[in-house]
Amino acid sequence: MGVAVGLVLVAFGAILIWAVNATVTGIDVDALGAILLVLGILIFFLDLLWLHSWAGGPWRRTVYVDGAPSPRPYGWWPKRRRVVHEEEVAPGPPGPSGPPAGPPPP
Numbered sequence: 001m002g003v004a005v006g007l008v009l010v011a012f013g014a015i016l017i018w019a020v021n022a023t024v025t026g027i028d029v030d031a032l033g034a035i036l037l038v039l040g041i042l043i044f045f046l047d048l049l050w051l052h053s054w055a056g057g058p059w060r061r062t063v064y065v066d067g068a069p070s071p072r073p074y075g076w077w078p079k080r081r082r083v084v085h086e087e088e089v090a091p092g093p094p095g096p097s098g099p100p101a102g103p104p105p106p
Contacts (some may be wrong), residue, residue: 002047009040 016033
């Protein structure tokens with residue numbers, strides 16, 4: 001959503017700088033356009049940076065294997081350590097051996 005807001009601010013800022021020739025008392029339209037343009041660019045890049053740190057969203061699952069870690073595709077982002085402890089559950093009591101013999105007698 002921040003990418004869209006940033007692009008909208010960039011568009012409004014560009015329109016105010018280069019397309020509007022109105023004079024308003026107390027407001028410099030070109031300065032307002034420049035502020036919106038710079039703010040939109042800043043929001044756009046900060047949101048891209050934030051999205052990159054999530055690296056795949058909630059549907060990404062990482063599998064850890066004993067040994068050396070796999071290379072990180074994220075670039076310079078700091079490594080995060082995630083430890084998953086899985087417990088082995090003992091099997092329950094033995095159930096009936098096989099399917100039932102058939103319907104009950106009449």
